[in-house]
Amino acid sequence: MASIQKTFLEINGKKLPAKIYREPRNNVRASIGKRAAILRMPARLDKAEEHKQINWFINWVQKRFDANKQLHTQFFGKGYEDGDTILIGERSYLLKITRTDRKTHSAKLRNHIIHLLLSTNDSETHLQKSIQHLLSRVIAQDFMPDINRRVNELNNLYYKQAITSVNLKYNHSNWGSCSSEGNLNLSTRLLFAPQDVIDYVIIHELAHLIELNHSDRFWKLVSDAMPDYEEKEEWLKKNDHLCHF
Numbered sequence: 001m002a003s004i005q006k007t008f009l010e011i012n013g014k015k016l017p018a019k020i021y022r023e024p025r026n027n028v029r030a031s032i033g034k035r036a037a038i039l040r041m042p043a044r045l046d047k048a049e050e051h052k053q054i055n056w057f058i059n060w061v062q063k064r065f066d067a068n069k070q071l072h073t074q075f076f077g078k079g080y081e082d083g084d085t086i087l088i089g090e091r092s093y094l095l096k097i098t099r100t101d102r103k104t105h106s107a108k109l110r111n112h113i114i115h116l117l118l119s120t121n122d123s124e125t126h127l128q129k130s131i132q133h134l135l136s137r138v139i140a141q142d143f144m145p146d147i148n149r150r151v152n153e154l155n156n157l158y159y160k161q162a163i164t165s166v167n168l169k170y171n172h173s174n175w176g177s178c179s180s181e182g183n184l185n186l187s188t189r190l191l192f193a194p195q196d197v198i199d200y201v202i203i204h205e206l207a208h209l210i211e212l213n214h215s216d217r218f219w220k221l222v223s224d225a226m227p228d229y230e231e232k233e234e235w236l237k238k239n240d241h242l243c244h245f
Contacts, residue, residue, distance in 0.1 A: 002043065009037060009058055011065050014076050018061075020054070028053050030060050032071065034172070034240075037061045070241045077128035078245070080135075086114070088139055088191050107134035114138055132245040136170035136188040139245075143191055144168055151184060154202050158225040161209035170245065175236060176201045178208035189243035193235070200232035
């Protein structure tokens with residue numbers, strides 16, 4: 001019978017989410033997914049062999065992180081420090097970090113300077129996630145007028161549908177979504193992508209205002225507006241790891 005164990009591995013002093021599957025299989029397989037490191041091994045192994053395979057898995061993951069710095073960024077953030085410059089598209093932001101003995105974190109953007117007020121009463125792992133979300137929020141506010149204008153330009157050009165709202169959110173599960181009520185949600189991770197790729201995701205979601213599915217008719221709506229849309233999809237697949245705060 002298959003089972004799954006959720007745990008953490010210590011990688012470079014930080015906790016990495018991991019999933020250990022015990023299932024009917026004859027071999028051991030390790031991989032690194034978008035959210036966790038994954039080990040799959042036979043359910044019938046005795047405790048000694050299990051322990052051996054888990055130790056192998058930990059060493060295997062550590063080697064992958066040592067060889068690929070992007071993995072560290074993907075799971076633990078970019079490790080922002082006071083005075084860093086953040087480049088998003090053609091815009092740059094100076095980061096000013098102040099640490100105080102308070103319960104919560106906050107962020108404000110003034111004249112392309114992001115002021116982060118960070119609590120000292122937080123774990124390092126949670127702190128990095130909080131910084132990512134704070135940066136995403138304030139930079140999204142700065143880009144929102146341009147994104148909203150571009151959505152309306154492309155809608156007027158190709159679809160002419162009613163739009164209820166346009167939102168930028170730090171979403172990891174998808175690049176965008178569209179509801180039947182006409183609400184378009186775009187991931188702030190798109191801000192790291194070239195403009196033509198951003199346009200593709202906007203067009204994709206606008207097409208859902210007509211077809212809330214991925215039928216042939218839907219894809220024709222997309223291809224009529226952007227014949228080379230598959231190139232944009234390929235860029236997103238290849239560069240997903242670069243699009244993180």
